[in-house]
Amino acid sequence: MTDVPGSPPVLFADRLADAVERKKTQLVVGLDPVVDMLPVELRGEAVAGRAAAAAAVERFCAGIVDAIAPYVVAVKPQSAFFEALGSEGWQAFEQVCTYARRAGLLVIADAKRGDVGSTSRAYAAAFLEPRDGGPPLADALTVSPYLGRDSLDPFFAACRRDGAGLFLLVRTSNPGAAELQDAVLSDGRPLWRQVAELVAGWGEDLVGACGLSSVGAVVGATVPRIVGEARREMPRAIILLPGVGAQGAQPADVARAFTSGPSSALVNASRSVIYAYREAPTEDWRAAAAAEAARLQSAVWAAAGW
């Protein structure tokens, strides 16, 4: 599915569904490059300051993209690890996004942005709108809902106008998520269910031909009961499930997210794939990442049951 000049862009949900069914994978690999974790051949380069570290990170991510491209539908570069290297890191972030798109992958920028309307407009421009006449930096963006609807409108506009996708934080995978997201409301529901209800409503007018919406949700894979409840609350949302791998969830834990179709959920693994070489008998970090991605692709496809 590609855009026809002059017609409205293909919605993100349809682009994603097309890619999932064509490649038979719902796997997303998170690119969380930490200099101290890089393979020794790259770590050595990285010690000469931030510019050298950014260059090493860029080479590492490109190598990972090459290795995993056959097994994943998207990569999810995490902006924090690039920002930690300053403006050189941001340049690496841009290069990695471009490299992944050229490798035929969708790019989900994991930046968890969200601010008052005029500021969110600038974030939408940064991540989701065409840049200098070329494509946007990313196909989709993770977004925090805490500031409410008007803080999200500029992102929804990018979904309509530029074919962008969103993944709103609904119930995250970290231990502290319970503190606010599980706060009990006066009607007895946890807060995250109200967020889920809002997300379902906000996504209604961005449903594509595939039946899914470009307004998706982040729901941690670490609590399977919550995954099932989130699916019922948001039947048309594409659910992005972090927490598989290093955070302890198994592919089978996420089966309930897939009841709305084969592309209705994406399973993300980050460290367990990109640093697989640290656990694997082989010394080749690219091959180790490829093997772990291939294993997860099959496990997730089987768990999804389509």
Added chain:
Amino acid sequence: MTDVPGSPPVLFADRLADAVERKKTQLVVGLDPVVDMLPVELRGEAVAGRAAAAAAVERFCAGIVDAIAPYVVAVKPQSAFFEALGSEGWQAFEQVCTYARRAGLLVIADAKRGDVGSTSRAYAAAFLEPRDGGPPLADALTVSPYLGRDSLDPFFAACRRDGAGLFLLVRTSNPGAAELQDAVLSDGRPLWRQVAELVAGWGEDLVGACGLSSVGAVVGATVPRIVGEARREMPRAIILLPGVGAQGAQPADVARAFTSGPSSALVNASRSVIYAYREAPTEDWRAAAAAEAARLQSAVWAAAGW
């Protein structure tokens, strides 16, 4: 107040209190540079692509810093407007932060970051930790609390170890804030009050000699009743109050935030100061910004009543 080698750093709260009392100002000016709003002499330069736009933004912000430095205790550069210009924009962000620190101002990076623990650690490194043996990019950072305690621990560590400050989003100034932040909990309180209670607790072991904590809060100035309630809920938090100026609040609306002392609250104005030239009879954008900052400094100091 400066650090003595070998001793723990001076806490942000104490550095801020010292600066407020020395300069007699609780005013913060937000640096929200939008290319289309720049003075015509800079806008002309900015049309030649993102690098030129970033250079124009940097010159504009430096000019504003020079103009307002006598009247403000801190500047609050908004990361979104720099990110919208890509890696060149990030470089401008770094330059502007450095320029403001050299002008003797505190820098509050308004980036509203927050993610799972390992990711927040990278954000803390990006904004709050010493870089390449030099000072951190910023003195303080705005942070979203939606992911809970473990997502904040790396920021608290930077407060202790590096003398950094935080401003957690409690009740924001935008219209949509009510949607989630005012959700009614089972005990009848709005969600934001539970966040405020958590912020007060998290900040307890970061209280400085001034009696205030390095863990502060963002509370919109647009609803005076909420400002008073937030102060009671968080007696030791430094409250950062956006919403004065372009968003409609008046200095008198924030008086209740100052009951914990002259440096217990900061009032932020952004567009009404940096783009004051658009409303002012004078043609000089620097002078217009200086005049508006001076006016607000006096009005806020008077409203604070110390």
